[in-house]
Amino acid sequence: MPETADGLTFTLRAFRREDAAALAALFFSSVHEVGSRDYTFEQVAAWAPKPLSPETYIEKAADGRLFLVAEDEEGRLLAYGDLEPDGHIDHLYAHPDAAGRGVASALYAALEAHARAKGMARLYVEASEAAKRLFERRGFTVVKRRDFDLRGTAIHNYAMEKRLAA
Numbered sequence: 001m002p003e004t005a006d007g008l009t010f011t012l013r014a015f016r017r018e019d020a021a022a023l024a025a026l027f028f029s030s031v032h033e034v035g036s037r038d039y040t041f042e043q044v045a046a047w048a049p050k051p052l053s054p055e056t057y058i059e060k061a062a063d064g065r066l067f068l069v070a071e072d073e074e075g076r077l078l079a080y081g082d083l084e085p086d087g088h089i090d091h092l093y094a095h096p097d098a099a100g101r102g103v104a105s106a107l108y109a110a111l112e113a114h115a116r117a118k119g120m121a122r123l124y125v126e127a128s129e130a131a132k133r134l135f136e137r138r139g140f141t142v143v144k145r146r147d148f149d150l151r152g153t154a155i156h157n158y159a160m161e162k163r164l165a166a
Contacts, residue, residue: 002073005102012110016066020054022077023069026054026095034094038129038154046153060090066114070094070103081107087115089125093136099130108138116164124161124165132158 015023040046061067062083062155070079079094081104089111095103113121121160126146127135135156143159 003106005106008072008078008101008103010070010072010100011101012068012107015061015069015080019060019069019077020057023057023080024051024054026077026080027093030093030099033068034099034130035128042124042153043155046151046155049151054145066108066111068110070107079103083111083114083162087120087121087123088095092131106132108134120164122161122163127160132160135160138162
């Protein structure tokens with residue numbers, strides 16, 4: 001059933017193999033355009049020096065995680081997110097045109113609903129600055145700031161978690 005957020009109409013659905021190349025491009029664009037609002041050029045370049053291989057997405061989708069995409073009425077992928085069986089959210093990225101417009105929030109809500117249905121006790125994530133704001137609005141707390149070196153560049157993110165009611 002289509003959803004609407006900030007003027008965008010989209011459908012959440014399971015990842016399909018043919019989505020892989022578009023998601024690789026979406027990830028790269030998201031990191032470079034959205035990530036650059038909170039990180040330096042050097043940090044963004046270290047985070048995503050090139051698009052991920054489409055095969056990376058195909059492998060992730062086959063390992064038992066829930067992998068959802070948001071698709072607009074024309075079939076353009078607006079965002080994607082995944083949830084591993086242990087409650088880890090590995091990716092939650094929106095295309096720059098959809099960032100901040102509620103699409104990633106809708107994806108997150110579907111991931112959390114799945115986690116609750118599976119009886120997961122907690123969700124956890126390593127969140128960028130922008131993702132930290134989204135996850136805080138969804139009830140996550142910061143466990144710690146993670147400062148590390150990525151491809152020779154100092155960068156940070158946040159270990160965050162949310163306890164789910166039993």
